[in-house]
Amino acid sequence: MREGKERMIMQTASMTALELGRKIRQREISAAEAVEASLAQIEAAEPSLNCFVTVDGEGARAKAEKIQKAIDDGTLTGPLAGVPVGIKDNMCTEGLLTTCSSKILYNFKPTYTAEAVLNLERAGAIIVGKTNMDEFAMGSTTETSAFGVTRNPWNTEHVPGGSSGGSCAAVAAGEVPYALGSDTGGSIRQPSSFCGVTGLKPTYGTVSRYGLIAYGSSLDQIGPIAKDVSDCAAILETIASYDRKDSTSVKRTDCDFTSALVDDVKGLKIGIPSDYLAAGLDEEVKTAILKAADVLKSKGAQVEEFDLSLVEYAIPAYYVIASAEASSNLSRFDGVKYGYRAEQYEGLHSMYKRSRSEGFGEEVKRRIMLGSFVLSSGYYDAYYLKALRTKALIKQAFDRAFEKYDVILGPAAPTTAPKLGESLADPIKMYLGDIYTISVNLAGLPGMTVPCGMDSKGLPVGVQLIGDCFQEKKIIRAAYAYEQGRGPWELPAAMRFARAAGGGEKDGPKTSAGQTGGNETNCAGKADEHVSAAAGKGGI
Amino acid sequence: MANIISDETMEYVGILAKLELSDEQKEQAKKDMARMLDYIDMLNELDTSGVEPMSHVFPVNNVFREDEVTNGDERETILKNAPAKKDGSFMVPKTVE
Numbered sequence: 020m021r022e023g024k025e026r027m028i029m030q031t032a033s034m035t036a037l038e039l040g041r042k043i044r045q046r047e048i049s050a051a052e053a054v055e056a057s058l059a060q061i062e063a064a065e066p067s068l069n070c071f072v073t074v075d076g077e078g079a080r081a082k083a084e085k086i087q088k089a090i091d092d093g094t095l096t097g098p099l100a101g102v103p104v105g106i107k108d109n110m111c112t113e114g115l116l117t118t119c120s121s122k123i124l125y126n127f128k129p130t131y132t133a134e135a136v137l138n139l140e141r142a143g144a145i146i147v148g149k150t151n152m153d154e155f156a157m158g159s160t161t162e163t164s165a166f167g168v169t170r171n172p173w174n175t176e177h178v179p180g181g182s183s184g185g186s187c188a189a190v191a192a193g194e195v196p197y198a199l200g201s202d203t204g205g206s207i208r209q210p211s212s213f214c215g216v217t218g219l220k221p222t223y224g225t226v227s228r229y230g231l232i233a234y235g236s237s238l239d240q241i242g243p244i245a246k247d248v249s250d251c252a253a254i255l256e257t258i259a260s261y262d263r264k265d266s267t268s269v270k271r272t273d274c275d276f277t278s279a280l281v282d283d284v285k286g287l288k289i290g291i292p293s294d295y296l297a298a299g300l301d302e303e304v305k306t307a308i309l310k311a312a313d314v315l316k317s318k319g320a321q322v323e324e325f326d327l328s329l330v331e332y333a334i335p336a337y338y339v340i341a342s343a344e345a346s347s348n349l350s351r352f353d354g355v356k357y358g359y360r361a362e363q364y365e366g367l368h369s370m371y372k373r374s375r376s377e378g379f380g381e382e383v384k385r386r387i388m389l390g391s392f393v394l395s396s397g398y399y400d401a402y403y404l405k406a407l408r409t410k411a412l413i414k415q416a417f418d419r420a421f422e423k424y425d426v427i428l429g430p431a432a433p434t435t436a437p438k439l440g441e442s443l444a445d446p447i448k449m450y451l452g453d454i455y456t457i458s459v460n461l462a463g464l465p466g467m468t469v470p471c472g473m474d475s476k477g478l479p480v481g482v483q484l485i486g487d488c489f490q491e492k493k494i495i496r497a498a499y500a501y502e503q504g505r506g507p508w509e510l511p512a513a514m515r516f517a518r519a520a521g522g523g524e525k526d527g528p529k530t531s532a533g534q535t536g537g538n539e540t541n542c543a544g545k546a547d548e549h550v551s552a553a554a555g556k557g558g559i
Numbered sequence: 560m561a562n563i564i565s566d567e568t569m570e571y572v573g574i575l576a577k578l579e580l581s582d583e584q585k586e587q588a589k590k591d592m593a594r595m596l597d598y599i600d601m602l603n604e605l606d607t608s609g610v611e612p613m614s615h616v617f618p619v620n621n622v623f624r625e626d627e628v629t630n631g632d633e634r635e636t637i638l639k640n641a642p643a644k645k646d647g648s649f650m651v652p653k654t655v656e
Contacts, residue, residue: 130636223616237614267619335599346576353577355649357640367652372579384578385591391575392568392592405602407612412605414613446591447598463616488616 024059025521031056032193032517033510035246036102037253039196043090043101050083050090050101050145056520057103057147061194063520064512068170070179070189072108073116074148079103082145089143098253100143105189105198108149109156110136110241111230115146119232120164121154123352123359123378133230134265135199135241135258142257150198151185154380155349156206156234158182159449160442163382168439171213172512173478177436180210186244187214193513197245197254201231202466203238204337205431205456211244211468212431212481215510217498218244219251222488223463224269226255227262233348235341236267238460246510248469248498252276255491271489279492284500285319287493290424292327295455301434307472307480308430314504315428315497325423329416332409333458334450338386339393339406340461345383346390352378385446414462421487426497428484430455431468435478455483465491469498470508562596564589 031039031053042048058076065071089095106112109119111129118124132140140146153163161169161184169184171177172192179188183200187210190198200207202220211218219242226241233239243254256276262268291312296305316322354360354374361373379387393402420427432452442449459466465488468481482501486494502508569585572592580588634647643650 127640130633130639237616263624266622267615269617329605332602332605335601338595339599339602350577354642355651356637358642360642364652367654368577369579370652371577375577376579379578384576385588387576387578388572388588389592389595392572392596395571395575402596402599404612405607406599407614408607408610409602409605411610411613412607414616447594 024055027052028056028059028521029514029517031196032060032513032520034196036196036250037098040098040100040102044096050087051080053101054079054083054103054145054147057195059520060192060516061147064172064192064194064516067175068172068188068192069167070150070169070185070192070194071105071148072118072120072151072164072166072185075115075146078115079145079147086143086145095143097142097257099139099257102144102197103147103195104139104144105148105150105186105195106136106146107152107183107186107198107200109152109201109232109234110199111232112136112146112149115149117149117232118166119155120152120166121379121383122165123375124357125165125359127357129230131230133241134227134260134262136230138258138260139199147195150183150189153182153184154383155232155345156182156201156203157345157382157386159205159209159452160437161185161210162439162443163380165380170439171436171478172510173215173436174476177438177478178213178442180213180432180436182206182210183218183244184210187211187216187218190214190216190244190246191510191512192516193510194516197243197250199241199258200244201239201241202460203235203341204460205453207242207244208431208456208466208468208481208483209453212479212483213436215470215479215481215508216244217247217251217467217469218242219255219467219491220459220465221255221259221491222269222465224267225259225271225274225465225491227260227265227268229262229264233344235344236348237344238341240460247508248495248502249277249280251467252280252495273489273492276491276495279495280499281496282500282503283319284315284497287315287320287426287497288424289315289320289322289426289428289497290325290420291322291428292330293324294327294330295429296324299433299451299454300430301474303474304430304432304434304480307474308428308482311469311471311482311501311505312428315501318500318504320497322428325420327416327420327427329409329413330454330458333413333461334454336406336409336413337453337457337461338389338450339402340410342386342390343394343403344390346387346394349379349383349387354378382443382446410461413458417458417462417464417487425490425493426484426486428482431481431483432456435474435476435480459485463488465494467494467498469501471501471505561600562593564593
């Protein structure tokens with residue numbers, strides 16, 4: 020019995036969602052066994068990683084029984100039926116705690132489920148838990164969570180990135196075969212790069228935002244995080260839908276994303292923005308990115324550098340727009356209808372203010388205040404409208420680029436994952452780390468990160484592929500072809516925790532062997548360089 | 560540092576943001592915001608005259624529909640997460656004397 024379970028955990032921890040789904044359809048593994056394996060892996064990994072805010076073992080087990088019946092009677096035939104999934108804790112799940120990793124929602128059990136999650140459930144997905152994140156998705160490290168930091172499975176002294184750090188780390192650790200994340204300024208693509216997993220942010224409007232707790236509504240998109248490109252395509256195909264309940268939902272008829280899983284990039288035109296390779300980019304990251312470009316070139320793609328322009332202006336424009344929208348969106352948290360209410364107050368306004376001041380963390384308050392300021396009369400034109408005009412220019416720059424190129428290739432972040440505690444002390448420095456991802460959100464484009472190498476510290480690097488609006492298929496094709504050329508990508512943490520979960524090791528090791536110590540100054544040094552490079556242009 | 564946030568501005572932002580800060584937090588917030596605005600001022604290098612502010616990436620038009628009720632009485636559901644409730648309503652501190 021025990022040996023069987025051990026084998027099962029070892030098997031499932033390394034499987035992609037589609038592989039697991041296939042085994043479930045072929046009755047080699049039951050939905051219940053898949054859930055048990057996931058829960059065992061979670062139990063082994065969570066003490067060292069903290070990827071989840073909530074694990075719902077009971078709910079998942081009950082659901083597995085129902086799903087298995089539906090598979091057995093032929094009602095559920097899809098590729099994700101019976102496969103466990105982790106959902107970022109900013110997507111509403113009926114009856115299941117949804118906190119946005121904030122004290123202000125510490126007890127919030129939604130009375131409805133987000134449309135994207137419903138789409139997954141209709142396809143037979145089994146939610147095993149809600150993943151940790153930066154509070155209200157504001158952050159790049161998953162350190163601003165009110166429920167503790169999440170650690171990077173490749174080396175637990177490092178952050179997993181953010182804000183979808185819990186989702187990415189959970190996939191990298193084999194706790195779930197796939198997860199949903201959300202991306203407002205890079206929150207799927209950057210942590211995917213830091214955790215060595217594959218993540219996709221769709222074109223704005225492709226996946227319904229109904230039930231996604233809003234941060235920057237004009238930028239937010241839900242997307243898949245998984246072990247490979249095929250999974251991402253299949254998951255996106257499942258969650259994409261037109262939804263009347265989301266006023267910016269787009270009616271698309273081209274959501275057969277798996278049809279783009281073709282190993283052929285002959286003649287595909289790929290541009291690398293020269294600015295993306297300029298000062299501030301870690302040399303090891305640059306080497307890995309250019310090697311990925313070479314793989315695509317060797318398969319027949321035309322790759323060249325070009326001048327995208329305006330790259331550094333995306334960050335200030337983004338922080339004005341995102342903070343403005345956040346200040347408006349987060350005004351709903353007032354301690355009246357749900358969530359945290361302060362215990363001591365004098366009158367209604369004092370109750371609002373105290374509930375919010377005690378309920379929100381520092382980074383969230385910082386952005387609410389900045390947002391309130393840039394929207395206030397007297398500053399609205401100078402800051403908010405100026406940022407929207409900059410956004411228009413950035414969109415035009417991408418439009419020009421996509422007249423010449425099918426896909427834009429670059430890094431997802433200037434460095435590999437920084438150490439815990441290195442980022443939060445200096446917010447602007449942290450914001451600068453978003454330089455390669457943020458403009459994609461401003462322009463509404465689809466973007467994807469695929470693992471492409473390692474640095475000398477043993478931390479993964481991801482290559483980012485960006486497409487024009489509605490051109491997911493082009494980046495999926497390029498990503499798939501690259502993946503075939505790159506070869507298999509191992510997730511050592513997943514196997515390590517599986518051995519621990521199966522009883523082979525008593526405890527999940529705190530850090531992966533041979534990856535700690537030495538070479539520790541590298542990261543901080545590079546980050547400093549990056550700030551001074553940007554300061555030269557922008558004048559901090 | 561070009562931008563200096565005055566106490567009055569900070570007070571006003573606190574009112575707009577519905578946040579209550581200690582004196583120490585206010586000082587920190589003033590510094591943080593000034594530094595962020597200095598950084599954001601980089602946008603002034605760009606000539607945006609004649610550029611329309613872009614709020615949506617795609618052309619978005621208002622979509623009309625018939626005003627028909629599609630949901631039922633959800634009072635119980637809606638009150639489920641209320642921090643305080645009374646007689647089927649949310650309970651808040653007294654607002655009128």
